[in-house]
Amino acid sequence: MKLFDTKLAPNARRVRIFLAEKGISVPLEPVDLMKLEQRSEDFTSLNPDQKVPVLALDDGTILSESVAICRYFEEIQPEPALFGRGALGRAQVEMWQRRLELELFFPIMETVRNGHPAWAVLESPQLADHAAKMRQRVLDVLPRLDRDLADREFAAGDAFSIADITGLCALDFMRIPRIRIPDELVHLKRWHAALSERPSATA
Amino acid sequence: MKLFDTKLAPNARRVRIFLAEKGISVPLEPVDLMKLEQRSEDFTSLNPDQKVPVLALDDGTILSESVAICRYFEEIQPEPALFGRGALGRAQVEMWQRRLELELFFPIMETVRNGHPAWAVLESPQLADHAAKMRQRVLDVLPRLDRDLADREFAAGDAFSIADITGLCALDFMRIPRIRIPDELVHLKRWHAALSERPSATA
Incomplete structure (x- = not known):
């Protein structure tokens, strides 16, 4: 393999x-x-x-x-379960995985692909107005994510899951289009810090 | 419920x-x-x-x-299994589900959201150049899908799955931006016809 x-x-x-x-x-x-x-x-x-x-x-x-x-x-290798446990748990991981992709990860990728000079070789044509729209979409979703994370430790609830991995990779990739998590989004910052401290973050 | x-x-x-x-x-x-x-x-x-x-x-x-x-x-309710069977089967359904989403379904949605007057109330701003780019992406992927379907009955292999549902809904939604499956893409047309004939297609 x-x-x-x-x-x-x-x-x-x-x-x-x-x-x-x-x-x-x-x-x-x-x-x-x-x-x-x-x-x-x-x-x-x-x-x-x-x-x-x-x-x-x-x-x-x-x-x-x-x-x-x-x-x-x-x-x-089912353990540790990273796609959730039980019918509702698995559905909730799928939901948060997709929300983090559709609302955060993909808009960040689109901002980079359409707005960053280094990606011109990969993305043709690059559309600056679409990049600007996607950047705004990212800025708009961050406070919503902060509210979502106010009452729980991880994206999909009490247990770490693939949804957290998607969120971490998305937030870290924001450094390319130079988007920062605003300081007042304390839940989002706490979540990002906790994920970053896991040994897996350096993989 | x-x-x-x-x-x-x-x-x-x-x-x-x-x-x-x-x-x-x-x-x-x-x-x-x-x-x-x-x-x-x-x-x-x-x-x-x-x-x-x-x-x-x-x-x-x-x-x-x-x-x-x-x-x-x-x-x-696991039966009939629509997310695949076995480790490799489930991974292959996930792969085709995502490919059909990323390469077909989402570009069609983006073409409509950014190009159709009726969607102006839902999508702001509508970006005509992005709509045109996504339309071209759809046109480019159809022949690739046709080749993928040449040697198998369904999107992810021999069994009907959620990937086929995603494909059918995407292809049918092409009528809004007036994209047709070219007649020479016989495998894609055969697949679309077979999915359309299932009783579930009218749901």
Whole structure:
């Protein structure tokens, strides 16, 4: 088994943190996105979608999409459960995972892809007005997330889950478009600090 | 239990089709998005996120996000399995579900939200250049999906899954931005026709 990985993309970091929380070690194969290695003939024949991360199983099966890769490891090693426990618990992790993706992670990615000069090689055309709209969407959602986190320790409730990993990777990636968590959002800052202190955060 | 629903949004249709495939009946409560009922005081106190669909459980618990609602029903009634079977099967459904969302469903939604006059009340500002870019992204992905479907019956393999529901709702929603499946994409057309003939398609 081998995980094609990049230090550049927060999606790849989600998988590394997930594996660290599970205590699973998988050999990493770096792919240099800025050198467009993901568009090389070799990599394209592996993953026609040209996206990283990708998990290659020993029988040649390929899994792309960071959350699908995490789901695979959750299924083969259920503990610690990072997709929730019980019907309602699993649904709530799915809900918060998706809310954090749709309302935070994706708008941050769109801000970077459409607004950062280094991404011009990857995103064409870059649309400055869309980047500005997405940046505003991020700024608008942060206070809502702060309120959501006021009465609980983690994104989906009392237990750490993949939704927290998505949130951490999103918030940390805000440094690229230079968005800071406002000081008055104390619950959001507490959550971010707690996640950052976990050993998995350095994965 | 009650499902707040709308005929307008393909995300709400995903849940109705999922329930029909499971043979589960849930009372529906219509929400008129164009009258902005989702922003009313009543609805906002139910779901501060102001999004539809929302599932209200009998104990007052609220679940938003269409896939989270589907996940809840998968957990309480596992058969027929619509999120896949076994570790690899579940990961592959997750992968195709996400690819169909990220590469097809979301770009179609963005084309409509940013390009259709009726959505001006919901999406502000509407960005015509972003709509055009997303329309092109949809046109580019259709031939890729056609190739993916050449060697299998359903999106994630031999079994019908939630990924197919996502695909059907996406393709049908293309009528709003007037995107048609090109006639030469015979595998995509075969897949779409087969999904459309299932009784659940009318849900």
